[in-house]
Structure formats: C-alpha cells, structure tokens
Amino acid sequence: MTKGWIVLAVLLPGAWLQAADSDEVLAGLEAEYAGVPHWIARLYDPPSGGFYGSLAAKEPRPDRSFAPDIQSTYFAIQILSEAGVLETMPQGLRARMAGYFRERQDRRTGYFVDSAYPEMRDDQRTLGRALKFSTAGLRYLGSEPLYPLPGQSKKTEGVPSGMESLPSSASAPSGAPEHLRNVEAFRQWLDERPWADAWKALDQVASQADAIKLLPGRQRRALEDEAEAAMARRRDPETGFVGGGTTIVKISGAFKITAYCRTLGREIPAADKLKESVLRWYRSYPMVDNIFFLRNGAELLAELKMKEGQKFTPEEIAMVVDVSRRQLQAFRCEDGGFASFMNRYYLNPNDMFGTCYAAENRQGDMNGTSSARALRKALHVLAGKDLPPLPGAGRQYWAEFPQGDQ
Numbered sequence: 001m002t003k004g005w006i007v008l009a010v011l012l013p014g015a016w017l018q019a020a021d022s023d024e025v026l027a028g029l030e031a032e033y034a035g036v037p038h039w040i041a042r043l044y045d046p047p048s049g050g051f052y053g054s055l056a057a058k059e060p061r062p063d064r065s066f067a068p069d070i071q072s073t074y075f076a077i078q079i080l081s082e083a084g085v086l087e088t089m090p091q092g093l094r095a096r097m098a099g100y101f102r103e104r105q106d107r108r109t110g111y112f113v114d115s116a117y118p119e120m121r122d123d124q125r126t127l128g129r130a131l132k133f134s135t136a137g138l139r140y141l142g143s144e145p146l147y148p149l150p151g152q153s154k155k156t157e158g159v160p161s162g163m164e165s166l167p168s169s170a171s172a173p174s175g176a177p178e179h180l181r182n183v184e185a186f187r188q189w190l191d192e193r194p195w196a197d198a199w200k201a202l203d204q205v206a207s208q209a210d211a212i213k214l215l216p217g218r219q220r221r222a223l224e225d226e227a228e229a230a231m232a233r234r235r236d237p238e239t240g241f242v243g244g245g246t247t248i249v250k251i252s253g254a255f256k257i258t259a260y261c262r263t264l265g266r267e268i269p270a271a272d273k274l275k276e277s278v279l280r281w282y283r284s285y286p287m288v289d290n291i292f293f294l295r296n297g298a299e300l301l302a303e304l305k306m307k308e309g310q311k312f313t314p315e316e317i318a319m320v321v322d323v324s325r326r327q328l329q330a331f332r333c334e335d336g337g338f339a340s341f342m343n344r345y346y347l348n349p350n351d352m353f354g355t356c357y358a359a360e361n362r363q364g365d366m367n368g369t370s371s372a373r374a375l376r377k378a379l380h381v382l383a384g385k386d387l388p389p390l391p392g393a394g395r396q397y398w399a400e401f402p403q404g405d406q
Contacts, residue, residue, distance in 0.1 A: 025318075025321060025325075025383075026321070026379070026380065026383060026385060028325065029321070029324075029325050029328075029376065029379065030376075030388070030391055031391070032325075032328055032329065032332055032372075033372070033373075033376060033390055033391055033392065034336075034391045034392040035335070035336025035337070035392060036079060036083075036336055036337065036338075036369060036372075036373075036390060036392055037079075037080070037083050037085070037390060037392045037393035037397060038336055038392060038393075038400075039335055039336030039337045039364060039369070040076050040079060040080065040337075040369075041397075041400065041401050041402065042055060042335075043055065043058070043072070043076065043366065044076070044401065044402050045058075045067075045068045046096070046402055046403065046404020047404060048067070048068050048100055049073075049093075049096035049097045049098075049099050049100035050067075050068030050069070050070075050072070050073040050097070050100040051068050051072045051073045051075075051076040051366065052066065052067075052068050052069075052072060052366075053066070053069060053071075053072040053347060053348065053349050053365055053366045053367065054337070054345075054347060054359065054363055054364065054365040054366065055335060055363055055364075056345075056347055056359040056360070056361070056363055057347050057349070061357070063357065064355075064357065065116075066116070066347060066349060067114065067116035067117075067349075068100070068114075069114050069116070069117065069349035069350045070101070070104060070112055070114055070130045070133050070134055070137075070350060071129065071130070071133055071349070071350045071351055071366070071367070072349065072350075072366040072367075073097070073100055073101070073133075073137060074133035074134070074136060074137040075133075075366045075367070075369070075370035075373075076366065077097065077137050077140050077141065078136075078137075078140065078370070078373070079369065079370065079373050079390065080393075081140055082373060082377070082387065082389070082390050083389055083390035083392070083393040083397075084389030084390065084393065085393045085397045085398065086140065088397075088398060089398060090398055090403075092403075093398070093401070093403065094141050094142070096404075097137075097141055098137075098138055098141040098142075098143035101134045101137050101138050101143075101145075102138070102143070102145065102146045104134065105134070105145055105146050105147055106147075107146070107147045109150060110131075110145075110147055110148050110149045110150040110151075110152065111127050111130065111131055111150055112130045112131060112133075112134040113127075113130065114130075114349070114350065116349075117349055117350055117352065117355065119352065119354060119355065120350060120352065123352060123354075124177060124179065124204075124207070124208070125203065125204045125207045126207075126350055126351070126352050127177075128207035128208050128209075128210060128211055129207050129350070129351065130350065131149065131150065131210050131211060132207075132209075132210040132263075135149065135210070149214050150176060150177065150211050150214060151176045151180070151211060151214040151215045151216075152214055176211070176215060177211065180208070180211060180212065180215065180223060182219075183222050183223065183226050186223050186226050186227070187226055187230070190205070190226065190227060190230040191230070193205065195234055195243045195244065196243070196244040196245065197243065197244065197245050197249060197253075198241065198242055198243030198244060198245050198249055198250045198252070198253025198254070199245065199249045199250075199252035199253045199256065199296075201243050201253065202231075202242065202243060202253040202254075202256035202257055202260070203253075203256045205227060205230075205231075205256070205257075205260060206256040206257070206259045206260040206263075209259070209260045209263035209264055210263060212224065212227075212264065213263060213264055224264055224266065227260075228266070228269075231257065231269070232269070235269065235270065237270075237273075238273070239273055239274075239277045240254070240269070240270030240271075240272075240273030240274040240277055241253065241254055241274070241277060242254065242257065247277075247281050248281065248286065248288065248293045248296075248297070250277075251277070251278055251281060251293075251296055251297050251300060252292065252293060252296040252297075254274050254278075254300055255296040255297070255299055255300040255303075257269070258299070258300055258303040258304075258307070261307070262303065262307065267307075267308070268303065268304065268307060268308050271304050271308035271310055272310065274300065274304060275301065275304050275310045275312075278297055278300055278301055279301075279316055279319075279320075281297065282297065282319055282320050282323055283319065285323060286323075287327070288327060288342075289341060289342045289343075290340055290341045290342070291328075291331045291338060291339070291340055291341070291368045291371045291372060291375075292340065292371050294324055294327055294328060294331075294371070294375055295371035295372070295374045295375045295378070297320075297324075298320060298324055298374075298375050298378035298379055298382070299374055299375070299378045301320060301378070301382060302377075302378035302379075302381040302382055305381065305382060306381060312382060317382050317383055320379070320382060321379050321382070321383065324375060324379055325379075328372060328375065330342050331368060331372065332364075332372075333362055333363055333364040334362070335363050335364050336364060336392075337363065337364015337365065337366070337368070337369045338364050338365075338368040338369045338371070338372040339362070339363065339364055339365060339368045340365055340367050340368035340371070341368075344358075345358070345359040345360075345361065345362060345363055345365070346358060346359060346365070347359055347365075348365070348367065351367055373390075376390075
C-alpha cells in the first residue's frame with residue numbers, strides 16, 4: 001500500500017479497505033480472534049461437561065453461585081467447530097459434553113432446563129432458546145435427546161431427531177406449551193409482546209420457531225401464518241422494519257425475523273427494503289455500545305444475500321466490513337474473549353434478563369464472544385469468501401484441554 005493511501009485511510013473511514021484486497025482486509029479481522037479457543041478451554045467444567053459463561057462465573061460470589069449453562073455450552077461447541085478442532089475431539093470429552101445436554105432434558109415436557117437456574121421454567125423465551133441450543137449442540141456432537149421434544153408424540157421416543165413421522169392433525173400434542181395449543185392462544189400471546197421494542201418482541205417470537213417446527217403439519221402452518229400476519233400488521237412499508245425503537249433496535253428485530261424464517265424455511269418479507277435501510281445505517285458510521293448490534297446488522301445483510309439473493313457492491317461490502325472491524329476492537333478483552341457491552345461486564349447465564357449480575361473486572365463473556373463469531377462469519381459471507389478455521393487452535397489443542405477424569 002502506498003503512503004498516500006495510508007494517509008487517506010487515517011482521514012477517511014473505509015478508504016483503506018476499499019483500496020485493499022479483500023483477503024488482506026479479512027486477514028486483519030482474523031487477528032482479533034486469535035485468543036478465543038484457549039479462552040474457551042479455561043471455561044470448561046470437567047465434572048458436568050459444560051462451559052461457564054465467563055471466567056468470573058467460576059469464582060465464588062456472596063450473592064449467588066454460578067454454574068455452567070446451556071447457552072454457554074452450545075456457544076462453546078459451535079465456536080470450537082468453526083475453529084476446526086471438533087472433529088478431533090477425544091471421544092470421552094465428546095460423550096461428556098453430549099451428556100451435559102441429555103442430563104438436562106425434562107422427560108415430562110421435552111424441554112431442557114439447567115437445575116442451577118430453575119427460573120428458566122417460567123420463561124418461554126429462555127425455554128425456547130435452550131431447546132434450540134441443546135438440540136443443535138447434540139447434533140454437533142453426533143448425539144440426540146433422550147426423550148421426545150416438545151410437541152412430539154411419545155411414540156417417537158428413541159427415533160433420531162428430525163426423523164419423526166408427525167400427524168397432520170390441527171390439534172397440538174399435549175406436550176406443546178399452552179400458547180402454542182391453538183391459533184387463538186398464539187394470537188393473544190403475540191399481541192402481548194412488547195412491540196414498541198422491535199428487538200425484544202421479535203426475539204421472543206423467534207425463540208418459538210423450534211417449538212413450532214415440531215408441531216403437526218396443519219397446526220404448524222396455522223401458527224406460522226398467525227405470526228406472519230402479526231408482523232405484517234406492524235411492518236413499516238417504507239423501511240421494511242417491524243415494531244418500534246431506534247434504527248438499530250429495528251435492525252436487530254429484523255435480524256430476529258430472518259432467524260425465525262431460516263428455522264421454518266420461510267421467505268424474508270420486504271427483503272429489498274430491509275437491505276437499503278440497513279445500508280443507510282452503516283453509511284452513518286454509527287457507534288454502538290453492545291456487540292449484539294454489530295452482529296445483528298452484519299448477519300441480517302448476510303441472510304438477505306444468501307437467502308433472498310440481494311446484491312451488494314464492493315463498496316457497500318467494504319463499508320460494512322470496515323465499520324464492523326473498527327468497532328469490534330472495543331469489545332475484545334485481554335483474556336481472549338469478547339465482552340457483550342462496552343465498559344460494562346455482566347454474568348448472565350442463559351441470557352435470562354432476571355439473572356444479570358455485575359462482574360468487577362473487564363472480561364470476555366460467551367454471549368459476546370458468540371456474537372463476535374457470528375459477525376466474523378457474516379462478513380466472510382458478504383465478501384464472498386470461505387470461512388477459514390478460527391485462528392488460535394493448533395494441533396495440540398485437545399492435549400492442552402482440561403480433561404478432568406475423562
């Protein structure tokens with residue numbers, strides 16, 4: 001790169017990126033992630049087979065003891081898969097991690113609950129997320145649930161997940177939660193969501209996608225149609241956004257819609273409007289104080305490209321990567337992980353809003369680091385590049401990993 005371009009890069013955000021080869025640009029992004037795999041190893045709990053959400057969660061506290069949690073364990077396994085080391089994991093470790101999820105499934109309901117966090121049982125959002133994370137984590141590990149999942153017939157017990165023959169009746173099985181039993185109950189539940197905050201409302205809707213997917217055919221289609229109608233009534237025809245809040249809150253809500261649509265195999269409504277609205281936000285070179293906003297914007301654009309065929313110019317891609325890379329650096333911590341918030345550090349197992357405790361020191365957390373992982377993947381998708389193995393995990397990774405009594 002010439003001296004002139006270096007000067008211009010300092011003066012103009014994005015100029016360096018637009019002048020450089022995309023491989024060189026993404027290589028600079030990769031360097032931010034080098035400490036992640038070894039940070040994850042420090043969070044593993046051999047007795048349970050699970051992972052803590054942060055280093056602070058492993059320390060004794062006067063107000064509450066913390067344990068590994070389902071969300072953190074899934075995120076750790078997902079990150080290790082992208083690091084390219086999951087396939088070489090020792091079988092004893094693989095079985096123990098799978099056992100972590102299987103031991104937490106409630107035989108009566110089919111949901112997964114951490115015994116250390118019994119308040120999960122009263123939170124449909126958290127239950128829905130734990131269902132998604134546990135079943136996906138088991139798939140990564142080549143395992144399956146012990147019992148039928150919510151909405152599945154008891155006759156499917158022992159059948160591999162995803163291979164069940166579901167009836168076409170419009171009546172939900174007895175294992176389905178109350179708000180998914182029929183259209184009227186689901187409509188009431190949808191109307192009670194906090195639609196003034198698009199991110200919160202649509203996060204709660206998206207959290208139900210995996211449970212809806214398990215319902216019998218006619219019941220599933222009826223609930224999907226009801227959710228789509230509820231979102232359509234609240235959609236701005238000019239921007240494509242659903243619900244209220246600031247622009248980035250609406251972007252984050254739109255990202256949750258794409259997650260919902262991906263799980264259920266539905267098209268993303270108003271894709272062209274959403275693309276232009278999100279790019280307009282990036283052009284303002286916004287500042288964000290939490291890493292989720294960075295992840296949500298980039299993943300939304302990646303979904304629009306992959307699923308809806310939206311096109312992006314090299315300059316648009318350069319702008320998105322540049323904004324993301326610059327802001328990501330503010331969330332990287334000395335321990336190797338990424339914090340969820342800028343200058344605020346919390347212990348928040350399973351992302352339950354009622355169990356958020358302050359941490360004393362600057363540190364990475366699994367939720368923030370998972371968002372950094374998703375951001376990295378989305379930027380590679382936008383750039384049209386294959387995702388390389390996550391840096392920092394060499395051939396000796398498992399030899400150095402805490403084995404416990406495995």
